[in-house]
Amino acid sequence: MAHIGTVKHIPKEVRYNFLQMAAPASYVAGLGRGASGFTTRSDIGPAREGPSAETIADAQAKRGEDVPDPDAFQDPDDERNLFAGTVYEADDEEADRIWDSVDERMDARRKARREAAEAAEEAKQRALNPKIQTQFADLKRSLSTLNDTDWDAIPEAGNLTGKRRKHNMRLEENQNGRTYVVSDTVIADAANRNILLGELDKAQQENGGFDTPANDGTMTDFISIGNARDKVLSLRLDQASKDATNGSSTSVDPRGYMTALNSQIVQTDAQIGDIKQARQLLQNLIQTNPKHAPGWIAAASLEVHAKKMVAARKIIAEGCEKCPKSEDVWFHAAELNTPENAKVILGKAVQHVPQSVKIWLKAASLETDTTAKKRVLRKALEFVPNSVRLWKETVNLEDDPEDARVILTRAVEVIPTSVELWLTLARLETPENAKQVLNSARKRIPTSHEIWIAAGRLAEQSPTAIGDIKVEDNSEQTRKLATQVDKLMVGAVGSLKKNQVLLSREQWLQEAEKCEQDGSPLTAQAIVKATIHQDVEEEDRKLVWLEDAERAAKGGFFEVARACYVVLLETFPTSPPVWRKAAEFEKAHGTPQAVQDILAKGVQHCPHAEVLWLMAAKEKWIGGDVPGAQDILAEAFKQNEDSESIFLAAAKLAAETGQLDAAVQILEKARVQANTDRIWMKSAVLQRQLGHLDAALEILEQAIKKFGTFDKLHMIRGQILESRKETAQARAAYAQGCRSCPKSISLWILAARLEEKAGITIKARSLLENARMKNPKNDHLWAESVKIEERAGSTQQAKSVLARAMQECPTSPILWSMAIFMEAPQQRKGRSVDALKKAGEHPAVILAVARLFWGERKIEKTRQWMGNAITADADWGDAWGWWLKFEKQHGEPERQEAVIERCVAAAPHHGPVWQAVSKDLANAGKNTREILELVAAQLQ
Template sequence: MAHIGSVKHIPRETRYNFLQMAAPASYVAGLGRGASGFTTRSDIGPAREGPSAETVADAQAKRGEEVIDPERFQDPDDERNLFAGTVYEADDEEADRIWDSVEERMDARRRARREANEAEIAAKERANNPKLQTQFADLKRSLSSLNDSDWMSIPEAGNLTGKRRKHNLRLEENQNGRTYAVSDTVIADAAGRNAMLGELDSKQQELGGFDTPAADGTLTDFVSIGNARDKVLSLRLDQASKDAANGSSTSVDPRGYMTALNSQVLQSDAQIGDIKQARQLLQNLISSNPKHAPGWIAAASLEVHAKKMVQARKIIAEGCEKCPKSEDVWFHAAELNTPENAKVILGRAVQQVPQSVKIWLKAASLENDVPAKKRVLRKALEFVPNSVRLWKETVNLEDDPEDARILLTRAVEVIPTSVELWLTLARLETPENARKVLNSARHKIPTSHEIWIAAGRLAEQSPTAISEVKLEEDAEQIAERRKKLAAQVDKLLAGAVASLRKNQVILSREQWLQEAEKCEEDGSPLTAQAIVKATIHLDVEEEDRKTVWLEDAERAERGGFFEVARACFVVLLETFATSPSVWRKAAEFEKAHGTPQAVQDILAKGVEHCPHAEVLWLMAAKEKWVGGDVPGAQAILAEAFKQNEDSESIFLAAAKLASETNEMEAAQQILLKARAQAGTERIWMKSAVLERQLGLLDEALKTLEQAIAKFPNFDKLHMIRGQIYESRNEVPQARQAYAQGCKACSKSIPLWILSARLEEKAGVTIKARSLLERARLYNPKNDELWAESIKIEERAGGMQQAKSLLARAMQECPASPLLWSMAIFMEQPQQRKGRSVDALKKAGEHPAVIVAVARLFWGERKIEKTRQWMQNAITADADYGDAWGWWLKFERQHGEQERQEAVIAKCEAAAPHHGPVWQAVAKDLGNGGLSTREILGLVADRLE
């Protein structure tokens, strides 16, 4: 039996078995002793990750190894990640192809901009950091002028190998040399040696002083001297400024002195090095080839650039000695010297190169008084009599026209081939002598078209021209003389073209047209027209003549050359006399840039050549009517009836003319006859409108019943009938008329709108909404129907419903100017400006949107900006009458009377016909017969 407290024996091999056992999951070494857990490097792995796949690929590419694309062996049918289990079908392939095409298109759209940016960046880089070859490009180009002897005379380059080796050895010694720290005692001793003492210390006083370092016993203090000099300069500048303030004279200008200091250009080391290098190159050039004038000029110019004028003059003087036959060297020598020295230099120059016009002109320009200039130039003419420039300069100095004429007479004898001298002489002669001069010039220079044109202008400005007609001559005589003169000029220019062609001088039609435009600018319209008539047929195929000549006329009209354009139309009318379009364009041109009589003459000739062209008859009648000649207009329409018996347009024009002149019975008779002969839907409609305007509502309804039976699909007949019933407060009949019209003409937007407004007026708003819904089913994506629905909700007080409808409408019609103009003002005031920006982007430059933006500026009281945007709206579309109304309304509130009248005058010239409010006012029966001015005022009053 064992004793209490004894220990049982444990075998050695089983005592430490727990060391081979795995530790529990929550075991932490030393936790019982208060230690906390810790982590070692082996637990978390290495501190630095290995190279990424991109790094490895770059390294392989640098070593030239093949970089394996991980996607190369990817099966396109085997998607990964989210689509790993799907099947690659045909629609997937189509989608990938579409996306690829989209990416290619987007890349193509940006390619031009990207390439332009890259080119701009490259150009800036080349400008900031030019290559060495570009810096010497001009010198390289000048080498092309060297001949073989110049190349052979270039000296051989010296052997610089030894110098470079020695320089490199010195650099290596400096770089490999060791450096040591200098002790403080050495530095203090060096400072003490250079120190300047102002008094003796005690030791020097006791010993009686030390020996002086110099033989004469003096010490030079350069620091004190510099300070004293600066102080003296400062005192002088201060005194000079005080003298300038007191008004006394001074020899020092402080401001100029400081300005001169600031204006000094400090060149960098690189610039100085470049100048030195260039100087050496040029020195080698002029040394190897001293007869090469450009080398001397370049060397002198380099010294001028380096601000060394004395050296530059010295070099160019040596160049004059080495190259005495070069006019450029003498010219630059004169440029680099003072005027007095330049005269001496040019005096030597004319002895060496007496044939140089450039030297003579420079010498003349250095003279201060006119007689001296004349002497120099006349001396020059002795040496160079065949110089046109010298003769021109000599003639320009003459104040007396007779002296100038004598000089020019001599000049044309010496230089008979100068067109400019002949023309100048002709301008100085009398008309009779000028004609002789030009005839002589034509014989001397048969290839000059300028002389022929000058002859034409001379014939146009002859004493028998229109400008000197007698007072007793009437307009017909003046026109006859002008006609004869034009025929004379036409004949002259036609002969000019034939003569030039005979002498193998062929100018293109574009060149001739430019000459014609130049003649018109110089005030010779008949000559310009003659040139066009004689040359417009050149280089044009027969089948393209009409198109090309119309383009010439339009281009000349755009450029402001109205006589050239008029001549083009004259040729067109002569060649295509049976084309109504040509007569119409010619009449429109004369209406815009000619006289009313010219328009009437063209239209009268047009109806003679094209008797069945209704538009020409109508234009002729309208011109007579606008001019106040009502009987003349009636006579033209009567003649038109004879040529066009069943013409709807002529019947309606005659009826309108009768109604506008208050001849209502005649208008009714004309329309009755028209219904019997022509019987078109528009004639029936105008007949009903006239009866309604006269108050004959029952007759108008009967006429409409008959017309609807014949033309059931003409929506305006249903609209007029409904409006007549509505004016008589017969709502059921009006509803039935509109319903019948909507059924027969489901695509008529105004008919649906009138029907909905009738229901709204009758108080049945629900039915009005229903009608507009049906209308949108028949006419999808129509902004007018959506706009009417939105207005109904606004009038009913449902702003939230209106906004909801507007959102739906803009989804269906995203680019509608009408909807965008409404959307701007349905936003909160602080959000309208942003909405207007979106409207301009989406709807484009439509006058409705532009007017809406102008109204925003109007609300902010930005007057000039509002006026500018109103002008922009008119520029976008002058036929939009509502824009004119808003502009007049604005000017009534913020403009003067002159501005209001200017707006009205522009509106009358534009004669607008469109716009919601404009059409409603213009077609109102109560406003029949009103002028454009009166309608504009009513529109401005109605706009809100």
């Protein structure tokens, strides 16, 4: 034994005196070395569940002991056992609410006294057991007297536990003078830990491995143990393989087993508990009321949810025995079993419920052979001959139309009130026989509107029609056929009214739309004509019918909308807006000939409607019939002698067709008869186009004397003088115009541009400033001021003017589009976001964003935003110009042509660049395609 220190004799009563000492407060055994938090058997109870209450009661009864009554100590107010199976109903809830209100009332009676007593008791307890913070409250208050020096003298807090413990140990050792002996095993173990072995000893070399010495001197060979374990495992696997081969045990498919494991749904304890509780409830239900079929179905469904198919089949089989007259139980049983077993189950089912269509259809669906299905369905028809669904399924299985027709003939004899069977039979018959079938159906079912509609469709598809008949075809045969269908539908409505069948307008319109979808436009129109008068007051007919036509056109039902317009024109033949709406509809969804026919009838009924004459002449002109357009305008002159619009249209037609002298004469006559400002203006413009500037100025002089407040006269006069380099006279003309028309923005801008061209930029700024004073918050004037500064090279001044402009016009799209490109390139995107928030619905702002994407070479994004600008306003010609310019740079010829075609269809008229190009005298007479090309080339 090795010893450390000197061992002195210590008396026994002194050595173990701490064992008799009381443990300090808040002492926990083993807490210092971490031996806390363990759970023992006494904490969790026995491993097995003890005997139940019933078992204990039986044992006590066998021993002769008195078995206590469980209800002896039952609280009478506890309804847990007494009303455990009852349902919590509304009266129970009302009773509980009443008792709660009583309790609240009784509790509120002495609430103040009780709260006062509780507060006094709490104060007393606080005085007896004060909190720590209360005990040191006076010391905390004394800390306020400390100065900075006293605070600095306080030492930093540190972990002094270990130091204090060591210090106390040294003090105790010095006081008692004790020493302790260390065990030899501890010293040997410490010595072995520090030894480094460089070679194996002789025993290890002879044994061929490392041996671990044990306390009893034995050696453990881990290599031998591992070899033995592998050998035993190999023997067990070989034995299992032999058993599987001999068939003594069930073989396991590893892949299928893993698939089954993956398909299993892991259920939590809560879900398992819910399933058990539900199983118990359903068990009580089916035991209490075994004739209740939904209870058996619910119990079986619960077992299916719990993945216990055997139990589910057993339960549903018992349900079939208990409830043999319930088709749902039999059907559910068939669903839970294999197809072969399901056939047997359904065979038993039809013996108990032979009238169940659901069971027969399920039995037929289980058959894989068509012949077997037919056999099952025909057997079903013997038991249930009045089932429409069984007849339909039987007919659907027939491949031969003749066999299907024979079956349907028998079906309508058995079920003469089935509209669906009659209609199906009519579709299988020839047109002649179909007519007889529908007549028989009408006699049997006089309240069915479907049969009348089918008769109308049959009449429309009559073989008397040659080829495919379209509504636009105005042949005599089409009109006769349409008349026949119209009479048929009128008779249908009358017959249904006699039989007390009244369908609403909306229902009839829906039927008309359905007929149009099925390819029967004449029937759809006939339905509308016969029923559109229903449920509408006489004073509301025009408005309601127009709404019906517009709604049908939006939904794509053009024949229904056309029928609405036909009724409108027949009812209101002297209403020009109705004729105009009908003409616009035909122009959008019909043929040019239909448009001309409507307008020709319209001018006959409304001879003083100028717009109809102009539309008729324009359609003739667009169709290439210039003499026809001239004849229409000549007839229009007879009906409207002093019409400004007709004079101008005639002059334009003559000018566009190259008959300039005729145009001049027409305008001269118009100035005498109509004598309007627009006619004088058009006369001056025509003289200007012909190059007769003196004649144009003379006409303008006379016109200004008569119509001095018409700003366009002053504008044309100034432009003519400006083109002749007569700056002083042009300045005077613009000045006169600004005085006469101070609200004309274009006049102020033209005057400012004249001064700018003359090199007097200060005068231009002054004019625009004066214009803004007379026309406040006008973004066009501010935009012109910004452009003047940009053209003068004053970028900072332009930004300053733009800032002022946006303060006065914060939502101007023109100013926002200019502001985006006046920012630095890296700041333009943020500026565009602000522009979209303030004025994002205008095409100018959307175009600015598209141009930003264009600069970043985001082709598809640019194309999308160009389309958005067109959607915002298709009349903004600059948007079309930018789009065509973009497609010419990045798009294919097909895309360019598509943009041009869409622009021609839209026919834009607005936009700064578009208006400047289209009104240029050099571009007079050019069409939309040519103007678009010029605009795209000029934009930059």
